[in-house]
Amino acid sequence: MKIGELARRSGVSPTTIRYYGGVGVLPPPARARGQRDYTDCALDALRFVGALKRSGFTLSEIRKLRELPKSEQTSAKWRVLAMSKLDDLTQTISELRAAQATIEGALDCACDGRPASCTLIAADSRQSPAIR
Ligand SMILES: [Zn+2]
Numbered sequence: 569m570k571i572g573e574l575a576r577r578s579g580v581s582p583t584t585i586r587y588y589g590g591v592g593v594l595p596p597p598a599r600a601r602g603q604r605d606y607t608d609c610a611l612d613a614l615r616f617v618g619a620l621k622r623s624g625f626t627l628s629e630i631r632k633l634r635e636l637p638k639s640e641q642t643s644a645k646w647r648v649l650a651m652s653k654l655d656d657l658t659q660t661i662s663e664l665r666a667a668q669a670t671i672e673g674a675l676d677c678a679c680d681g682r683p684a685s686c687t688l689i690a691a692d693s694r695q696s697p698a699i700r
Pocket of ligand 1: 677678679680681685686687688689
């Protein structure tokens with residue numbers, strides 16, 4: 569199928585599909601009379617990329633996953649990468665919860681830019697005492 573059909577069926581724009589090909593996230597398509605000619609495998613690959621992106625994986629990490637050999641070691645290597653990503657997500661969630669608490673603690677701030685009376689700075693100090 570041509571890139572337009574792949575885009576329509578996958579919901580991923582042609583520009584993004586070409587970009588994914590360029591950075592090695594998608595395998596290079598065959599060429600038919602100079603045009604990219606995708607198979608249904610590309611559709612599956614785009615579903616895979618979408619699921620990984622929504623799970624927090626970067627394109628660089630997705631490329632590494634794609635490069636894993638289809639062997640008995642693959643599931644073990646996937647598990648290592650997935651556990652590492654879970655650690656990253658846990659850290660990010662913790663940081664976002666702290667940011668949320670900081671903002672919630674400063675909703676009624678009326679300091680007019682005076683740090684000494686700023687509840688945002690006070691709330692931030694409570695959330696991130698190590699940064700002082
Ligand atoms: Zn303030």
